[in-house]
Amino acid sequence: MISPLTAIVFVLICIFLFFGLVVFVGAPYIPSHRKDIKKAFDHFDINNSDVLVDAGSGDGVVLRSAASRGAQAIGYEINPILVGVSRLLSLRDPNVTVLLQNVWLATLPEETTIVYAFSVQRDEKKLIALLQREANRLNKPLRLLCYASPFTGMKASDTFEAYYLYIFHPLQSKNA
Incomplete structure (x- = not known):
């Protein structure tokens, strides 16, 4: 029989591992604010013709905000606790899908x-490579909406407060 104290310590260690170690793979979990997302989505005209992918969807607030505008919203998250929270909070929304998957390995x-x-300078090159690879594969432009940190080597197509919009066009080269 496990003592209650042992069980609590085990749970706390798991939570620390899920939230602490994830930082080495992706951005840290920092909850987004609904009012900021709403203003940004108004500015960038996120609507029912969009399919928004959240690369590190956390508790799903961005997904639910996009879905409230009629967009399909798909979240990639590697923290199983946050996947559970996001799925629970989005349970009644058919436009929200949350995947326990690393976006860096996703198609x-x-x-x-x-x-x-959520843009972290450490991941800038990986994020650019992901968007360019997918724009090439899909053979269509893809928009990237970054929050927090602009890219150092790339000019944003549009900005609004702490949000930066980049557009990735498919490359025409066979080596793309």
């Missing part, structure tokens, strides 16, 4: 029109 859905990411 984005063909319908994707925009990718949302």
Whole structure:
């Protein structure tokens, strides 16, 4: 029989591992604010013709905000606790899908029109490579909406407060 104290310590260690070690693979979990997302989605006109992919969807607030505008919203998250929270909070929304999957290893859905990411400079090159690879594969432009940190070597197509919009066009080269 496990003592209650042992069980609590085990749970706390698991939570620390899920939230602490994830930082080495992706951005840290920092909850987004609904009012900021709403203003940004108004500015960038996220609507029912969009399929938004959230690269690190956390508790799903960005997904639910996109879905409230009629968009399909697909979240990739590697923290199983946050996947559970997000799925629970999005339970009644048929436009929200949350995947326990690493976005760096994913193939984005063909319908994707925009990718949302909390931008960490450490991951800038990986994020650019992901979007360019997927724009090439899908043979269509993809929009990337970054929050927090602009890219150092790339000019944003549009900005709004702490949000930066980048557009990735498919490259025409066979080596793309």
